[in-house]
Amino acid sequence: MRDNVKERIEELRKVISYHDYMYYVLDSPEISDEEYDRLMRELKDLERQYPEFITPDSPTQRVGGQPLKEFAEHQHTIPLLSLDDVFNEGELRDFDRRVKEAVGDTDYVLELKIDGLSVALQYDDGIFIRGATRGDGYTGEDVTQNLKTIRSIPLRLKEDVTLEVRGEVYMPKKYFAELNEAREEEGQPLFANPRNAAAGSLRQLDPAVTARRQLDIFVFNLQRVEGKAFKTHIEALEYLKDIGFKISPYLIHIKDVEEALGYIEEWREKRHQLPFEIDGMVLKVNDLAKRDVLGATARHYRWAIAYKFPAERQKAKVEDIIVQVGRTGAITPTAVLTPVRLAGTTVSRATLHNEDYIKEKDIRIGDTVLVQKAGDIIPEVVEVVKEERTGKEVPFVMPDRCPECGAKTVRIEGEAAVRCPNLNCPAQIRRGIIHFASRDAMNIEGLGPAIISQLIDNGLVKNIADIYYLKYEDLVKLERMGDKSANNLLTAIENSKKNGLDRLLFGLGIRYIGSKAAEVLSYWFKSMDGIMNAKQEDLVQVPEIGEKMAESVVAFFADDHNREMIERLKKAGVNMSSLEKASVSNKFDGMTFVLTGTLEKYTRAQATEIIEQNGGKVSSSVSKKTSYVLAGKDPGSKLDKARKLGVPVITEDEFEKMLSI
Template sequence: MEDIKKRIEELREIIEYHNHKYYVEDNPEISDYEYDMLMRELKKLEEEYPEFKSPNSPTERVGGKPLKEFQQVQHAVPMLSLQDVFSFEELKDWHNRVVSTVGEVEYVVELKIDGLSVSILYENGELVRAATRGDGNIGEDVTQNVKTIKSLPLRIKDKNLLEVRGEVYMPKKEFERLNEEREILELPLFANPRNAAAGSIRQLDPKITAERKLDIFIFNIQRYSGPKIEKHKDGLEYLKELGFKVSPVRYVCKDIDEVIEKIQQLGETRGDLPYDIDGVVVKVNELDKRDILGQTAKTPRWAVAYKYPAEKKKTKLKDIILQVGRTGAITPTAILEPVRIAGTTVSRATLHNEDYIREKDIKIGDTVIIQKAGEIIPEVVEVVFEERDGSEVAFEMPKNCPVCGGLAVREEGEAVLRCTNMSCPAQIKRSIVHFASRDAMNIEGLGPQVVNLLLDNNLIKDAADLYFLKEEDLVNLPRFGKKSAAKLIQAIQKSKENDLERFLFGLGIRYVGLKSAKNLTKHFKTLDNIIKAGIEDLMQVEEIGEKIARSIFEFFKEEHNLELIEKFKLAGVNMATLKEGSAAPQIFEGKTIVVTGTLEKFTRDEVESLIERLGGKVSGSVSKKTSFVLVGESPGSKLKKAQELNIKIVNEAEFLEMIKEAENI
């Protein structure tokens, strides 16, 4: 047993060493495969010998069990915010106050990473707690989530009490990947990397945090019981020795003029950084002088944050082109005479939509003012009307998609023009990923990465092509072997037998969700009947209003979509309801059921589908007509409403007893 324990400890050290080489030094020494083999061995040993498990094992980085809520943490050292300065005059005023109190000082100039501030506590060399800043005095315990950040050491060699402060951030590339994935799944997009990082670190399910690939820079020692450290720069160097990823750019400056010079230099290149910054931090280097300067109730007197002014530039708008996003949105983009702004050369800028162009009266040939929104996306903010000479040309949005020629439709009340062609090359990836998703055709193993592989290798051009794939098409692709290829083909072929409601939802018709697809299937029975239906016919279906009906009608009026449907038919995909004549007993017939909270045995969609299959109707709100409320963990206000109305409450165990008589459950 001692040998097993020794091997587990050895594996943990080896894996953490390679984590540091890869995620901190960006200098990997082994292949991904070799790393995976080490991790697999450690997981296997920890499963076989649970007595040797550790909360700070590298295997814990994938995220633990979901939390019910975050616990509050009282900060031993307040996590203060910084005073902002917006000009070099304000910076010099602050400097004068510093030197009038403590005499001449050194300054450390660092990038102000734009993320979420956390404190991390180590005791006896082990990470024991991580907490958000909160109000500066009380934060939230996010230990499980912070442990998923692979550049952060879970164990350090120093056994003294050490509390550090760092900034959790999301790299720009990961932010783009995450938003691309969310766009494909039609989820709300994050506004910027800072919001994405903050949202990710506060997930109740650490597994979601682990998938987000967050990173962290450590920028301060909050508490330390070891030998006294004289200067801030020495503290950062020591943290680096311990394995922390410390502030990446830092300069020690002898006077305020050197500080200003460094701020100007950093401002020129800030757009090239792989992460966002929202300014530069200037700190007194000598820690004893920091103690003398002290702090106010909210901010330290020994540091300030210099905020760069929003940079605007004048340039010429040479042309307006159209780009089609993965949701079919057709977005106008300005082609500009190149101009350098916020550290990068800009030659394109978003014009958002047709209304934006009209409101600002933007024309091709105009002289315009551009700026970077949040220092990420360039946008045209105004027209310099006095420089117009009459040669400018008004811009009109098209009636057809510029990529595929499909019908372009702007729904009433919306600002965005959309392509209605499901097979449009510009949105094909999104449509295929959605088609294969769990709530649609539920093709296991066919996620965004595999769809990319298939598209990049010209194996498919649309979702219908999936059904014509063969094992030999897949075996030579990266991450595929004979077994995995066979498994995916089997999953694809099995999905042919799905009920029409899944296929209909999988088509990605705008506004047609799972509930609408179920209602349409129940009413029309076959896809052909839906295709033939007029807007008035569609509006006869429960919960289908004019907006949804028009969207369905327009979808099936598009020639490309009808061609795709024929291709699905040729492949043998089911186009009719399978629920007619179902043998499942209608035990909930005539009952209206509300579901609230998280269930252990079912997802929300699964339990709602089951209730409907057994004759019941699912409602989203509690009323006097509600037959009973099915309650899982962490129920919302629906439970309280049910109690007020004296509606029957059923827990999951009771629900399982109720459905025992139903077959195939």
């Protein structure tokens, strides 16, 4: 039986790794997302039942382990040197002349200079064992756990070879824009460009955060390899591609600098069509023996040069400053500009981010400003050309009322964003309803974005409470909504009324209150009334609920529109109480546990469920109120704090003895 299980696990790993390669490296998927998810679920289930078969190269290990306290230093076996820069044709010809003087005529490889973060990846016998940032070229940081979350980095190569490669981790423009939009909604500082976003994401101490950032990589150099030899850079890259690495499809093999200059001019404008940002082109000697002759300085290679594109900025006049309400109520100021051509498109608007950004740069209506595109996507005002002021410019004042619904705006201390707290604000309704009906919230099957748009457009739904007052005769009039679909949707809506308080609370979309926080609040207060009437000082006493979360909950329920909506949900029969989990015993009644380190016999979720089923609670932080700290391998700072406070620390064996009593 065990042999069969092991064989099936190995088979699943090979199949999943193959489909990862087809999807993330070749961009040519062969199976549906549902089929892929089914294979991954089967592998996870088998590894959960047979943890002795888990290996570091398993696809399930891409996001694993506990958050780190800090990154360890890593000494590079081969220095990761930088490139010298040139900015015009003359300087590039000078580089070509120096190369010819040293090694004679040579061919080159021209590559895009991707704006990201350089890393080294090490493999032993085909298994990914370590990855590190460039750092100063000689010493970087070990970010292996985070690099494992990047799906285009193979955990096992197609050959059992020992080697080291260098690559550029980057964030595609699409995900950079989405990340900054989300951070702006949350009132967090924005990343200036995709390079900063990639660097910040790769240096997260929690790999789960990195995994959500959608990073990618192009491998661009073979640093060293055992048992093989290559004559050219192109030959080495083709080999790396064959064994599973993602190589840039845009590299060009050219015969001389004249050809290079032609391609550089072509890419100067075409670069804006790329899905990632580049800031130039890299010219490299193709012959590896000639590279050895050319060598390097202490800081950069003599066999390669970076041709940098100039930053593209244009002057424009700020004709007006308007505000827009985002899906979470954030009110964002936007500059209306005289149209200018920038990065391949015509720009007539630019984000001003928030009130503080405008004050810091002293941007006024009527100003002449310099505009650029962050990540070649988001037009933004860089600075004011103050010498062109006439004295007629008008300072901007942020409105104290929401421009969409008239609700009094709020600005939470320590945040940059001004917000509309009214959940019924028209600008927030559609996105709010989509979230409310989603699987992790009220899970109303059949109530997707297209149907929601129709309901709103036909005036049938103005807020989430209206969902529970929909009638059959309203639904069958909608496009592509037949008798069966209408009845199925009404049944799903009716079934959702039975959900627990945690799902409802999460579905309301209160800022900072995710599914876990909603579950904690539901467990603690038991009813919606209890949460609605709780004061900030009551909320911060709840484990895992911090000051910002408490302040957000209080602000949400202080709004009359939101309280009226809750009343309508109550009248419709939506459950307002927590659903008690089935109890096994009350052995841990009144006890609070904190988990730390890697548990061998349980996952975190399993240990939490066992504690809660036996009447206990699980907290994420150690305090004097903590009853026990359950410690596994490599416990973190929670263990030190427990000892300092005199909180009992127990092992898994001791935990099981407590359960058996």
